Amino acid sequence: MKKVLVWAAMAFASLSFSLQAAEPVSDVADLKAKMQKAAANVSSIQSDFTQEKYVSAMGNSMKSSGKFYYQKENKVKLEYLAPFKQNLVMNGNKLMMEMNGKKNIMDASANPMAGELKKVISACMSGDIANMGENYQLEFFVDGANYLVKITPKTADIKKFAQQVDLYLDKKDFSVVKMKMIEPLKKGQSKNDYTEYTFSNKKLNEKVSDSIFVIK
Amino acid sequence: MRKYILLPFLIVIMAGCTPKLFRNLDMRPATSVKIHRGNLMPAFDHLDSAKYYSAQIDFKENSMSGILALTKESEGRFRMVMMTTFGVSLFDFSVSRDSFIVNSCMEQMNKKVVLNILEKDFRSLFMLNVPEHFSAIYYKNPQKPDWIGYGVKADDGECDYLIYPKGTNFVRNIQNGCCIKRMNAVFDEQVVTIHHPKLKLKLILTELQQ
Incomplete structure (x- = not known):
């Protein structure tokens, strides 16, 4: 009986490993071209999302959910519906956070850090990562259903906020399935804090009202 | 006869010494009492598991919002992490009675004057600015028997606690502090407001609810 249990455990472990193992993409240039073509064909995205913020010091994570909207060019909205309502809107150079009826509007062109952060989030969530610039190192992997793009910032300023971003793209349409933003390790901690977004019920290229992205 | 002449002066002096917090409720000093810190219940009393708050910081005309996570790391040591809506950490501090550790802090906030304000605020909120047993002046107003007040000489200056209703020890x-350093914290059902009126800073x- 003991042997059976050991074998079962080993089989389960190897299965888990095989599911998690992602192999490097052999033809990166081809994949990039396909991604760029797919991104060019997407004018809008609407989906549901869940956000999990893991804070190592708290020993648990905080979950939120809501609606995600993307409209070409450069318009992103995260409408949080639970556990409480709030909005994050990116439109051109502006970024707005709205909570409890209070709006905080930032001009990304006047705040380089906010601008860079906006660029990363906007590019990753829309899946349009081809134009992220030279400040990031991209590594491409493939597993069963998804491509995994590991994005590592090269500059110290950005590394303060994100050590790495893992982007999971659906192999079928290159749409974003999951995005995991990993923070740098903090003083006295053994695990990194991270924020993970999972997108579902995606609708591509359906009309999204411009009023959704208005910042004022 | 002399004591009747002195009495009005004495009342004026006593009223002048009464902290503003108690003066507003017409409370007067009654006696000196010994208090065990564990018997008072600030809003952050039950932190055996992490608690999350939506946080809004108003500074003059500017406003910033995010999420504040609080937990008790060990007895007398608390951890607080503030992050933006989309998950980027703004600050991460550990505070106890004798230490304040900055685990991480965004550059714009990582300034001594800001950190000093936050350190003092969190010490007051968690009642880490008083020893386990301390003496206090007990304030009361016979017309409002449910309200009681304690005036305490804390580590960082005068600190006053208003308790309601009497018997619950719910703060x-x-x-805390005076002039530019004055901090006023109000604990409502599920809302805590920390206000520095002179600095025009409000949290x-x-x-x-998770």
């Missing part, structure tokens, strides 16, 4: 209001925390 409703904390006032509003609303508990999130």
